[in-house]
Amino acid sequence: MSQISIGFEREAASAERADQLFRQHQQEIYHKTDALFARLMLAQWVAGIIAALVISPQTWNGQTSQIHIHVWAAIFLGGAITVFPIWMTRVFPGAAITRHVIAVAQMLMSALLIGLSGGRIETHFHVFGSLVILSFYRDWRVLIPATLVVALDHFVRGIYWPYSVYGVLAASPWRSIEHAAWVIFEDVFLVISCARSVSEMLSIANRTAALEVSEQNFRQIFEEAPIGMAVVGLDERFRQANAAFCTMVEYSEEELRDRTPLDLTDPEDVALSRQLASAMFETAGSHRVEKRYRRRNGEVIWSTRTGCMIRDEAGKPRHALIMVEDISERKRGEEALREAKEEADRANRAKSEFLSRMSHELRTPLNAILGFGRLLERQSASETQRNYAGHITNAGRHLLDLINEVLDISRIEAGGLQLSLEPVCVADAVAEAVDLMRPLAAERQISVEVAPSQDPVLYVLADRQRLKQVLLNLLSNGVKYIPVGGAVGISATLDGAENIRLTVSDNGPGIAPEKLSRLFTPFDRLGAEFSSIQGSGLGLALCRRLMIAMQGTITVESSVGGGSRFSIHLPRTESPLVRGAVGKRLMTDRLALSDLGRQRTILYIEDNLSNLTLIEEMLQEQPGIKLLTAMQGSIGLDLARRSSPDLILLDLHLPDLPGWEVLAQLQASEATRQIPIIVISADATSNQIERLMNAGARAYLTKPLDVAEFYRALEVASPRPEECVAA
Amino acid sequence: MPKRKKIIVFTVLLALAWSGAIAFGLRTLLAYEATPGAVGLLAQTWPKKSSIRRTPGQPTLVMLAHPRCPCTSASIDELAELLAHTHGKVNSYVLFLKPEERDWAETSLQRAAAAIPGVTVLSDPDGAEAKLFGAQTSGHTLLFDANGHLVFSGGITGSRGHAGANAGENALVALLNDQPAERSATLVFGCSLSGGEQKSGGQLTCRK
Numbered sequence: 001m002s003q004i005s006i007g008f009e010r011e012a013a014s015a016e017r018a019d020q021l022f023r024q025h026q027q028e029i030y031h032k033t034d035a036l037f038a039r040l041m042l043a044q045w046v047a048g049i050i051a052a053l054v055i056s057p058q059t060w061n062g063q064t065s066q067i068h069i070h071v072w073a074a075i076f077l078g079g080a081i082t083v084f085p086i087w088m089t090r091v092f093p094g095a096a097i098t099r100h101v102i103a104v105a106q107m108l109m110s111a112l113l114i115g116l117s118g119g120r121i122e123t124h125f126h127v128f129g130s131l132v133i134l135s136f137y138r139d140w141r142v143l144i145p146a147t148l149v150v151a152l153d154h155f156v157r158g159i160y161w162p163y164s165v166y167g168v169l170a171a172s173p174w175r176s177i178e179h180a181a182w183v184i185f186e187d188v189f190l191v192i193s194c195a196r197s198v199s200e201m202l203s204i205a206n207r208t209a210a211l212e213v214s215e216q217n218f219r220q221i222f223e224e225a226p227i228g229m230a231v232v233g234l235d236e237r238f239r240q241a242n243a244a245f246c247t248m249v250e251y252s253e254e255e256l257r258d259r260t261p262l263d264l265t266d267p268e269d270v271a272l273s274r275q276l277a278s279a280m281f282e283t284a285g286s287h288r289v290e291k292r293y294r295r296r297n298g299e300v301i302w303s304t305r306t307g308c309m310i311r312d313e314a315g316k317p318r319h320a321l322i323m324v325e326d327i328s329e330r331k332r333g334e335e336a337l338r339e340a341k342e343e344a345d346r347a348n349r350a351k352s353e354f355l356s357r358m359s360h361e362l363r364t365p366l367n368a369i370l371g372f373g374r375l376l377e378r379q380s381a382s383e384t385q386r387n388y389a390g391h392i393t394n395a396g397r398h399l400l401d402l403i404n405e406v407l408d409i410s411r412i413e414a415g416g417l418q419l420s421l422e423p424v425c426v427a428d429a430v431a432e433a434v435d436l437m438r439p440l441a442a443e444r445q446i447s448v449e450v451a452p453s454q455d456p457v458l459y460v461l462a463d464r465q466r467l468k469q470v471l472l473n474l475l476s477n478g479v480k481y482i483p484v485g486g487a488v489g490i491s492a493t494l495d496g497a498e499n500i501r502l503t504v505s506d507n508g509p510g511i512a513p514e515k516l517s518r519l520f521t522p523f524d525r526l527g528a529e530f531s532s533i534q535g536s537g538l539g540l541a542l543c544r545r546l547m548i549a550m551q552g553t554i555t556v557e558s559s560v561g562g563g564s565r566f567s568i569h570l571p572r573t574e575s576p577l578v579r580g581a582v583g584k585r586l587m588t589d590r591l592a593l594s595d596l597g598r599q600r601t602i603l604y605i606e607d608n609l610s611n612l613t614l615i616e617e618m619l620q621e622q623p624g625i626k627l628l629t630a631m632q633g634s635i636g637l638d639l640a641r642r643s644s645p646d647l648i649l650l651d652l653h654l655p656d657l658p659g660w661e662v663l664a665q666l667q668a669s670e671a672t673r674q675i676p677i678i679v680i681s682a683d684a685t686s687n688q689i690e691r692l693m694n695a696g697a698r699a700y701l702t703k704p705l706d707v708a709e710f711y712r713a714l715e716v717a718s719p720r721p722e723e724c725v726a727a
Numbered sequence: 728m729p730k731r732k733k734i735i736v737f738t739v740l741l742a743l744a745w746s747g748a749i750a751f752g753l754r755t756l757l758a759y760e761a762t763p764g765a766v767g768l769l770a771q772t773w774p775k776k777s778s779i780r781r782t783p784g785q786p787t788l789v790m791l792a793h794p795r796c797p798c799t800s801a802s803i804d805e806l807a808e809l810l811a812h813t814h815g816k817v818n819s820y821v822l823f824l825k826p827e828e829r830d831w832a833e834t835s836l837q838r839a840a841a842a843i844p845g846v847t848v849l850s851d852p853d854g855a856e857a858k859l860f861g862a863q864t865s866g867h868t869l870l871f872d873a874n875g876h877l878v879f880s881g882g883i884t885g886s887r888g889h890a891g892a893n894a895g896e897n898a899l900v901a902l903l904n905d906q907p908a909e910r911s912a913t914l915v916f917g918c919s920l921s922g923g924e925q926k927s928g929g930q931l932t933c934r935k
Contacts, residue, residue, distance in 0.1 A: 056797030056888065060865075060918040062854075063826050068797060069759050070888075077752035084745035091734055101742070108749055115756055118801045119889035161761045161886065 018202070018209035025201050026138070030094040033136045037102045038089040040133070044109050045082040048074040052116050070116050081108045099142045106130045107149035131186055138198055140191040147187055151180035228303075228324035231310075234317060236260040236277075248303075248326050250296040261322065266292035266300055280309050280320060290327070302331040351410065362403050370396040398534055405538040409522065412545040419463040419549055420653035420681060423573045425610045426458040426492045426500060433471035434490065441479045441488065448475065451491035458492055460500050460570040464608045465655055466546045467570070470554075473539045474504035474566045480533050482508030482563075500572045505565040511558040519556060520544040543568075575610070603628045603645035605636030605662060606680070607655050615649065618710070633657030637665055640672045647714065648672075650697075652681040660692060667696040678713050760887040763914035764864025766880070767857075767921075773875035774859040779820055779849065784873050786817045786903060791857045793865035794823040794834040796918035798888035802866035803836060805883040805896050807843045813903040815845065817870070824857065824865075824920050825850035857920050865917035870899055878902055881913030888916070 052074035058065040085105040088098040110126045117123040127150060134142050154176040222229055228245030230238055238256040246253055249264050265273045269291040280287050286308040293301045307322040373396055376389035411417040434448055441448045460467070471490070478488035488506045495501035511519065515526045522541040540554075547554045547568055558564035602625060606612050612629050619625045628643060630636035633654040640648060648666065652659030659679065666672040676698040681688070689700045699713040773781050781787045790806060792799045803821070810819060821840040825831055832850070841848045851857055860869055861880075870879040879902055885893040895913035902908045 055800070058795070059797065060793050060795050062793075062824075062919055062921055063829060065795070069756065070797075073752060073756045077749065077756065080745060080748040080752060084741055087738070087741060091738060108753075111753070112756075115760065115889075118798075119885070119891050121891070157757065161757050 014206075014209045014213045017212060018205045021208050022202055022205035025205060027094050029136070029138055030099065034089040034093050034098055034102070036136065037106065037133070038086045041082045041085055041102075041105065041109065044113065045074075045078045048078040048109075048113055048116055051113070055117065073112065074116055078109070078112055081105050081112060096139075096141075099137055099139060100145045103134050103142045103144075103146040104149050106134065107146045107153075110150075111153055127183065128186055131183065131190060135190040135194055138194050138201070140194040143187045143190055147180070147183050150183050151176070154179045225323075228326070230256070230261075230322050230324070232261060232320040232322060234319060236262070239319060245324060248295075248301060248324065249293055264293045266294050268292065276305075276307065277320075280307050281317060284309070284311075293324070300328075301326055302328045348413065363400070366396055366400055366403075369393075370400070402536045402538070405536060405542050408542050409538060409545060412542075412549055417549060418653065418658075419466060420651070421461050421463055421550065422608060423459040423575065423610055424462045424464045424467055424608065425575075426460055426502065427453060428609050429464065429467050429471060430490055430492060430502070433468050433475055436472060437475045437479060440476065444479060445485050446479050446482060447487045448479070449487060449489045451489060453492045457575055458494075458500055459573045459575050459610070461573040462550045462552070462570050463653065465653065466550060470543045470546055470568060471502065471504070473543050474568075477539060477566075478504055478506035478508065478564075480535065481528070482506045494572070495569055498572055499569050501567050501569050503565055503567045505563060507563040510560045510562045510564055511556075512560050516556060516558065520554075599626060600624055600647070601626045601628060601643060601645040602647045602649060603630065603636065603639055603643065604649040605630045605633060605654065605659075606649070606651040607631045607653070608651070611651070611680075631655075633659065633662040636662055637672075640666060640675060641669065644671065645675060648675050648677045650677050650679050652679060652692075660695060663692060663695050663697060760889060760916070762887070762916075763882070764867075764917050764919060765921075766867070766915060767861040767863045769861035769869070769877060769880050770859060771877045773871050777856060777859050779822075779856065781871065781875060782818050783875075786873055786878075787871045787875075788817045788819045788868065788899070789860060789871070790819075790821045790840075790866065790868045791851065791860060791862035791920060792821055792823050792836065792840070793918045793920055794825075794831040794836050796836070796865040798884070798917045799836055799865045800839070801884045801888045801890040802868070802882065802917065803839045803843070804890050805893065806840070806846070806868070809883060809896050809899055810843055810845055812900050816903045817845075819843075819846045820849055821846055822849050822851040822856050824854050825852045827853060854920050862915075863919060863921050864915040865920055867915045867917070867920075868895065868899070870902060879908070879911050881910075882915035882917065883913070884916050886916050 049071070052068065052070040056068040056070040059068040082105070085098070085102045088095075088101045092098045107127065107130060110123075110130055113126050114120075114123045131143060131146055134146055155173070158173065158176040222240070223242050225242055225244060228242065228248045230241040230245050233239045237258070237260050238253075241251075241253045241256045246256070249256075251259070251264075261277075262270055262273055272289065272291055276287050276289055276291075286306050288304065288306045291303060291305050293303055295301060304325045304327050305322055306324075307320055309317045309320050311317050370393055373389050373393035377386050377393060380386040380389055408417065430450060434450055437448060475488060475490065482488065486507050488504065490502070490504050492500060492502050511526065518524045518526060520540050520543075521537075523537040525535055525537040528535060528537075544554050547570075550570065552568055552570040554566065554568045556564060556566050602619065604612060604615050604627060606615070606629065609631075612631070616627055616629075619627050628639055628645060630639050631654075633656050636648075636650070636654075637657075639645075650659050650662060650666075654662065659681065663677060663679070666675065666677060673696075677696065678699045678701060679692050679697045680701045692700055699716065701710060701713055773787070779787075779789070790802065792802065806819070806821070810817075823831065823834075823837055823840075831837075837848055840846055849856075857863070857867075860867075862869070864882070866882050866884065868879070868881065868883050869877060872878045879895075879898055881895045881898075883893060883895040883899065885891055893913070894910060898908035898910050898913065900906075
């Protein structure tokens, strides 16, 4: 139904209601005025009898007397005049005929009273007063019979008893007309008054109807609202509640009127409800909260309750409006979701544990396979045996890669992948990856070209090992999937002011557009599984997850026959050397390690070349410091045992061993237990710090390094000679 | 017959009865009020046996009244109005019937008459004066000119006990103001002074 037709229907309903109200009001007036006249006529009757008894109780004939005819007239004629209109008011109250009978009777009563009073001019006012009282009906038509009676009285008496009216034996009809004209004169104003009254009544009826329709609309909205709505009085009891609310709490509106919202509130949420009620009372606006109600049967309903205080113009609270939405279903859904998530997490943890165990179980025999495979390759006498042994080691390496990738993906999904985000020199990472890839490329006669960078000192914020892993993956894909003699290129460019794009491109066969969406799906090799090219289908899936974990992205552009371009985007960062230089200038005058008085050895175990360079830069101007470096955990452990450094700086993210394991081994060994260790890591979680400090670290520094803090840590962790003596 | 219909029929019958009763009652009342009293043999000149002293050279007005007649109240009211219009031009007397065996000395009518300026209230023992003047109905008013000749006789109300403009009062006002009067006699409406049967349609004398 259109809005226009709804509007018309409302107007029609309003007009109909206005008409109904008008008629109702009219009937009320008719009934009341009928009742008024019934009492008035009785009073007039009694008054007439009293007047007759007082004024003319007897008539005299010389010395004899008898009851005056006025007394009989007052009793009987007055009674006759009175009884019929009273009957009419009882039998047909509010009817038009009743009003007209009353009008006639009232004028006849005027005639009687005038007669009984001896025609006193004052009594004539009764006629005019009666007309005014008749106008109480607000029906001008009632004045017609009244006026006709007066006119008829004058005309009839003017004709038959002119002496009694005009004091002459023969009166002119004009005198009767004149008398009637005065009555009509008053009638004119009474008719105007009636018309105005009716107009006002219509206006009131229209306004009332419009208000009723409006109120009805609002009431309907309130009643039919799909959410529970209720009005609460200042005595905290419900005043109104809509059907939705009643259905929700399973109480009728009548029953709710004896209750307060707190009666329906779950005991655990009563305090919260009180706070809200207080807030609602004190501050304007709506207040929303999730709380629990209880149904009649005690069942808990979770709801979103929005409440606001309705105030008068002076801001004084009148009542509160609350809207309640049943969210039990949603809550149950959330609970189920939470349980499902917990279950999934448990399953995931179980899966990770399984993978971890399987990894261990698979790696162990692989160790033997690969180890003995290599031995066989070296020691086999015949070419055939060496060839067989080569197949064994190749298959073993492939299986090992596959296991590593599966583990990486599972770690990422389980959130267990440890990343060390730090400034990584793009050129170094690219060079390392390309160097590793060159043998394979040479084998397949693929040229790998590194495009010269516009800015040779680009740094990205990334995990160095993982970045290299991504680059290796992309490069190896290029090398593996393009025909012999093809070319793979790698370039680094600025991607806006804050990002760097590393692109690996090839001139291979390219990828069909419809396959691009499946490119990063694990184990989906896009048909390459039917080729002789080895692969697990996990490489790109792993790349994508690693990039996301490093807050970067990976994109691909490819066309059949047009080669492919894989780009990774990472946030650009400042060179740590720059930061180190600034920090060094600031701190040189504060600390001079050479003051320690003797040659001191510091071992730095770190696989990131930039970080190594940074520390070297920071310490090189200190003549008493000898810096040893190790880029792998195992080498670091070996160096520590052999050279017994005065201090070890330990990175946690190492290619061969986790830093915490290196720490544990250093602490476990008698030879290295006393060497203070400062952990340098990008992981700044308190749990991690606490764990490593408990494991024996003397200090824990987070990357990027705060130079001042670094020097302070050196000073605290590295004992002076005299301190050593004292110790 | 359904109750509603019975009520309607009864109401119609009641309306008819009501109309008839009212018509009859009003007709009776009006007829009564319009019925004039009797008029006796009028003295055309001032009765010599009258105990009232007429002032020669001045008009004299005499009203004969019953002290208890309610209709005469209107006559007294009209007399007051008449004398207000003709102040000082006439000697006025109101003679109230005074039977021997009744103590009618202090009635409201007598007090009302005595309160009218220029009016002398007198008792008329056993109606002797009324007989001399020829009046038989209370409120009968007579006007004698300066020479003692009767110039007007009749009532000064339009009907029984009915105050208001009337021909008698108009005629008296005209005569006392030396104007020609339309009539010299009018009907008298009031109680009988003599106690006998009232005879309607008293004699009217037109002064033309």
